[in-house]
Amino acid sequence: GQDPEPRMRRLLVCVCVLLAFIAVMEARPKAAGDQKCKSGPVDLVFIIDGSRSVRPHEFETMRKFMIDIIHELDVGLDATRVGVVQYSSQVQNVFSLKDFTTHQQMVKAINEIIPLAQGTMTGLAIRYAMNVAFSTVEGARTNVPHVAVIVTDGRPQDRVAEVAAAARESGIEIYAVGVARADMTSLRAMASPPFEDHVFLVESFDLIHQFGLQFQDKLCKIDLCIESDHGCDHICESSPGSYQCLCLPGYTLNDDGKTCTAIDLCADGKHDCEQICISSPGSFTCDCNTGYTLNEDKRTCTMIDYCSFGNESCEHECVSILNGFNCRCKEGYTLNEDKKTCTMIDYCSFGNDSCEHECVSVLQSFYLRTTEPPYTQYTPYTHTHNTPHTHNT
Incomplete structure (x- = not known):
């Protein structure tokens, strides 16, 4: 770390940090019923500088800085999870994302932190956060945003640009907060873009206020549909600190709350x-x-009327049936073997007992006449009830 600044100046800066953050918390819009803004689900890890250049009272201010932020968060396994990493020449995992679920547990652990008081290996701390603190083993979730807040008072004694780029590439959003005379170039090398939203120097009261607004707004109004792997099959609808999956019209949401199935009307x-x-x-x-x-x-x-298609193959009548048609003959005619043409019924061919006369078939009947001219015609017979020889009296 760097040589410490004069005691009074550093004390003034730390007091400004605390007062500004309290002012931000009081001024921030509240939810209905004057409740705290519901944050998360977010995985948040504080990476704090515990190098020897940080004096005890300054470290206390950093401690209160974390506690004030945590008190404004909705913490829990299904809400915001919080972890704290302290670094100096080495890295200390104060507590993991999986360890605590209440404000009281977190505050107790933060109050028990003892500064490491060695060098300033910021790059080492970022690598630890990427590989360990934000791992699933330590309680990180794959479907929520990962946010790291690095608080440092000095120039890193190792390289940070490459490891910070790798951390950002892995999905970690980094806020870099510089205390006193921290190196702006190093802060920008760590932080996520845009830098105006992620890089802050706490020398200025206005910048502290801006950091509080930006950071709290980030946690409380985060659009989880955009910044998380929500897994919704169709539509993701974001709400403060949460989201829900919806389906397109004509679909219903399955029991998993994410996938959709077409409604079978x-x-x-x-x-x-x-x-x-x-x-x-x-x-x-x-x-x-x-x-x-x-x-x-x-x-x-x-039923399709195949006869209506202009079918002229039937000699007499066309009768539509399912999937086709039949030809039918008029009364007194019989359908030929070609199933299309008709022949008049020869009633004389059915057998006639009046053998001494000549049988002459006519439509639907027959009559008898003498066999020699001059012909004498007798009363005709009619075909009734399928008996061609019935005489019509």
């Missing part, structure tokens, strides 16, 4: 199709069996 019996129902997402269409055509109402079916 045909299966639910919510259709009025006469024959066939074809389901589609949120809708359905009606169809007809083979040999039927769908009517204009798009619901009922009518």
Whole structure:
């Protein structure tokens, strides 16, 4: 770390940090019922400088800095998880993201931190955060934002640009807070862009206030649909500190709360199709069996009239049947083997007992006449009840 600044100046800076942050917390908009802004779910890790250049009272201010922020967060396994890492020439894991679920537990652990009081290996601390603190083993979640707040008072004694870039690439959003005469170039090398939202010097009261606003707003109004792997099949709807999955019209949300299944209106019996129902997402269409055509109402079916297609192959009459047609002959005719043409029924061929006369077939009947001219015609017989020889009296 750097040589310490004069005691009074550093004390003034630390007091400004605390007062400004308290002012930010009081001025920040509250939720309904004057409740705290609900944050998370977020995985938040403080990376604090415990080098020998940080005097005891300054470290106390840093301690209160973390406690004040934590008190404004909605902490818990399903909300914001908090971890604290102290670094100097080595890295100390104060507590992991998985360790505590209440404000009281976290505050107790923070109050028990003893400064390491060695060098300023900031790059080593960032690498530890990336590889260990934000690992699933230590309680980090893969579907929520990862946020690191680095608080340092000096220039790093190792290289930070490359490891910070790797950390950002892994998905960690980094805020760099410089105390007193911290090196701005190093802070910018650590922080996520845009730098105006992620790099702060606590020498200035205004910058402290800005940091408090930006950071608290980030945690309380984070859009989890944008910044997390929400896993929603169709639509992600963000709400303060949470999100919910929705489905497109025509779909229903499954029990997993993420995936969607098309609503089968045909299966639910919510259709009025006469024959066939074809389901589609949120809708359905009606169809007809083979040999039927769908009517204009798009619901009922009518058998296809194949005779209406202008079929002229039948000699007499065309009769539509399912999936086709039959030819039919007029009364007094019989259908030939070609199933299309007709021949008049020869009633004389059915057998006639009046052998002394000549039988002459006519349409639907026959009559007898003498065999020699001049012909004498007798009362005709008619074909009734399928008995061609019935005499019509």
